[in-house]
Amino acid sequence: MTGASAAAVRHYDRAIDELLHFRAEVDAEANAALAESPDFPMGHVLSAYLGLLTTEAEDARTARARFGAFLRRTDGAALLPRERAHVAAVRALLGGDFLTCGTLLARITAEHPRDALALAAGHQIDFFTGDARMLRDRVGGALTAWHDDDPHFGHVLGMYAFGLEEAGHYDRSEEVGLRAVELNPRDVWGIHAVVHTYEMQGRFGDGLRYLDARTPHWSSGTFFNVHTWWHYCLYALETGDVPRVLAIYDAVLAAGQGCMELLDAAALLWRLHLEGSEQHERWRALADAWPERVAEPFYAFNDMHAVMSYVGAGRIGEAEKLVAGREAYVAEPHPGVTNHDMTLRVGLPVCRAIVAFGRGDYESVVELLLPIRHRVNEFGGSHAQRDAVQRTLLEAALRVGRADVARMLISERIGVRPCSPYNWLKQAALADALGDGAAAALARARAGELARAATA
Structure with a gap:
């Protein structure tokens, strides 16, 4: 690395460590590196990634200004090849081109598979674009360059486990994720990968027990603990324990400030909304937090959760205003801006x-939803997060009497996750709609058996 004092490099290394642990101290260490060496190229690259990957428009503006000032006083030709490659990736991201940024980072990883920053930033790009194959293969392609005695080998395994899960390799994902957490019990991304695997398999009892056994390691001290609590609530919802879910919401999720935390809160309340549980005061507070964060188009996945919040709060007019703004946005050309197509x-x-x-x-x-249900991954998020869209489609089909669509969707869900009480309760609702009381009773009994077995 060029342009860095020994002290700046130490801060940079610590920043990478904090980044892989999802700890807020990453910002302080990145700033300290630049304070030591104001023109440290990789320090500016790291700082830019941190600002651009929060999905917060204000953070992106700050990152653009800071990185632009760095570029204006820097001779790009004097940078080392890998530094130039990172600068090119950041430039693409600054322009809103997530896909090109991801491609450029993949080239860096191919040449430098032990570049932890390229792996971590690329992994987040793949998450934001919903690219399950790259979530798996970007890290998988680098894995053999890492070894058991590498300090961050466990973190790489944690990333790989999440990619395996999103690509549907659940047995392998569980194996790799458990190994990652064994190597580093505080690897919240590794814990998160295991939790996702259990969610996708409908093993909510295993998920509750896994998180309960590791609560001190994931529940505080990182900027990811709110999201993991959200996963905990998904498991509790399967058991039907709504009071527990709301207690966690009030204690943890309601205090969220950033887009990532706000969307977790909205996604949880929306699941309750779909089941007829109205949370007017909680929705009102959440809806109040969104306007400044979606004042301009930046990330469509955030827009969805803002609209959920407005609708949940009964503020349909605000939801329609946001939709109209986005319609005006897509009516104008925005070449190379990934969010435009999303x-x-x-x-x-x-x-x-x-x-x-x-x-x-x-x-x-x-x-609206039936034609796009197999490509909602295109606006990012995980399978677990996007399930809110699938549940909305299913609930609408049931309420409007589209038994054909509801039967198909429920059959798909039960086929993949036969141990999910939610799926069997929807089967019961469909049977009720068709006038088959006996089938409805059997489906409800099955849901109850599954819930009791998981929490026994």
């Missing part, structure tokens, strides 16, 4: 569907 292809149909659900227009919800 909004056009997925974000707007989903937001319109949520507004329609809030208005009770369930037929429109089905018409």
